[in-house]
Amino acid sequence: PIYMDNHATTRTDPRVVEAMLPYFSEVYGNPGSVGHEYGAEAHTAVELATASLAAQLGADPQEIIFTSGATESNNLAIRGLAERNQRRGKHLVSVRTEHRAVLDPLERLVQQGYEVTLLEVERHGSTRAGWLDPEQVAEAIQDDTILVSVMLANNEIGVIQPLAEIAAVCRHSGVLLHCDATQAVGKIPVSVRELGVDLMSFSGHKIYGPKGIGALYVRRGSPIVRFSPQITGGGQQGGRRSGTLNVPGIVGMARALELCIDELPTEEERLAGLRDQLFAGLQERLSGVQLCGPTLDERNPAGDRLRLPGNLDVAFGDIDGEAVLIEMDNLAVSSGATCSSHEPGPSHVLLALGLSEDLARSSLRFGLGRFNTPAEVDSAIKSVTSAIEKLRKLAG
Numbered sequence: 001p002i003y004m005d006n007h008a009t010t011r012t013d014p015r016v017v018e019a020m021l022p023y024f025s026e027v028y029g030n031p032g033s034v035g036h037e038y039g040a041e042a043h044t045a046v047e048l049a050t051a052s053l054a055a056q057l058g059a060d061p062q063e064i065i066f067t068s069g070a071t072e073s074n075n076l077a078i079r080g081l082a083e084r085n086q087r088r089g090k091h092l093v094s095v096r097t098e099h100r101a102v103l104d105p106l107e108r109l110v111q112q113g114y115e116v117t118l119l120e121v122e123r124h125g126s127t128r129a130g131w132l133d134p135e136q137v138a139e140a141i142q143d144d145t146i147l148v149s150v151m152l153a154n155n156e157i158g159v160i161q162p163l164a165e166i167a168a169v170c171r172h173s174g175v176l177l178h179c180d181a182t183q184a185v186g187k188i189p190v191s192v193r194e195l196g197v198d199l200m201s202f203s204g205h206k207i208y209g210p211k212g213i214g215a216l217y218v219r220r221g222s223p224i225v226r227f228s229p230q231i232t233g234g235g236q237q238g239g240r241r242s243g244t245l246n247v248p249g250i251v252g253m254a255r256a257l258e259l260c261i262d263e264l265p266t267e268e269e270r271l272a273g274l275r276d277q278l279f280a281g282l283q284e285r286l287s288g289v290q291l292c293g294p295t296l297d298e299r300n301p302a303g304d305r306l307r308l309p310g311n312l313d314v315a316f317g318d319i320d321g322e323a324v325l326i327e328m329d330n331l332a333v334s335s336g337a338t339c340s341s342h343e344p345g346p347s348h349v350l351l352a353l354g355l356s357e358d359l360a361r362s363s364l365r366f367g368l369g370r371f372n373t374p375a376e377v378d379s380a381i382k383s384v385t386s387a388i389e390k391l392r393k394l395a396g
């Protein structure tokens with residue numbers, strides 16, 4: 001089948017696999033064992049990869065903490081910060097459309113006596129559907145607010161949030177800002193300095209790198225970002241996250257980001273072109289196609305995109321997205337009927353936009369990526385069209 005579910009994960013680029021291979025078989029030392037050559041070589045590889053990752057994101061190498069992925073990074077940022085700063089306050093601010101890897105740690109904090117405000121976004125039908133107004137963040141901040149957490153790009157509707165403006169609001173109020181940038185890194189230009197975030201999560205497997213590796217950026221300098229480690233043990237990474245470093249994963253993630261950044265200027269345009277071709281094709285052949293999230297060509301006043309170039313989320317109204325997936329045996333996409341296999345019921349993101357449960361259930365999410373071609377888009381249009389026509393006919 002044609003793979004168009006690149007928000008869920010991506011194929012590891014063969015060039016990334018090639019860069020990783022020596023670190024399984026030849027350079028297999030523990031980077032913590034610097035007393036001998038095996039360890040020293042692995043240590044050097046980690047240092048080089050960290051320097052490359054940091055440089056690509058406008059950070060310093062000391063500001064990068066490696067984790068097992070963005071879920072762990074989000075947990076470390078949110079729970080680690082809340083635990084450490086509870087004497088200063090117990091209020092956190094986030095958004096209804098965040099990934100579960102942010103919402104669940106927040107829910108857990110609520111069970112432990114913290115207070116969480118979840119902000120609303122622009123409603124379905126608006127040209128900026130899903131967008132968070134920075135003014136809302138300003139209004140939500142209280143004297144006891146210790147952290148604001150806002151994602152950069154949404155994994156379902158691709159909306160890109162105004163993080164630099166939100167960071168200005170947070171800085172003005174003296175509140176720290178965490179950003180889940182898992183879907184944005186490598187897809188649009190991302191610089192921690194330009195965004196002004198204090199903490200930022202990202203992951204290897206969304207950028208054509210390996211699964212099971214991610215990182216948390218934690219800003220150095222004043223004011224100091226204090227957090228409690230969530231995984232303790234051997235004291236690796238300055239005690240901020242213990243555990244033997246995943247050397248092949250780190251090397252792979254760094255190589256993956258280099259490739260993304262090299263190709264970004266042409267890839268952004270190419271993917272936006274494919275995505276527009278897909279939407280136009282579906283609209284032409286099917287009735288009742290509704291776009292979920294911001295208008296495809298929407299830009300902010302500075303001219304930046306408001307939507308990830310490879311993202312399309314559409315609702316069809318009268319059919320079940322899950323049934324469409326079953327009907328199509330040659331196309332891999334996902335449905336807003338179940339936003340993840342662990343979340344029963346329609347996507348919380350689409351419900352937050354104001355879609356009815358039925359409309360949310362009728363949606364499909366496409367994530368176009370590096371390996372997709374115009375011919376694949378044509379074939380996807382045909383598959384979706386024939387599946388939906390068939391289901392509509394059956395429903396009479």
Ligand code: PLP
Binds near residue numbers: 072204
């Ligand atoms: N945050 C966002 C926005 C995501 O899209 C994902 C991926 O599903 C995650 C976090 C979790 O990332 P990981 O699979 O690396 O834990």
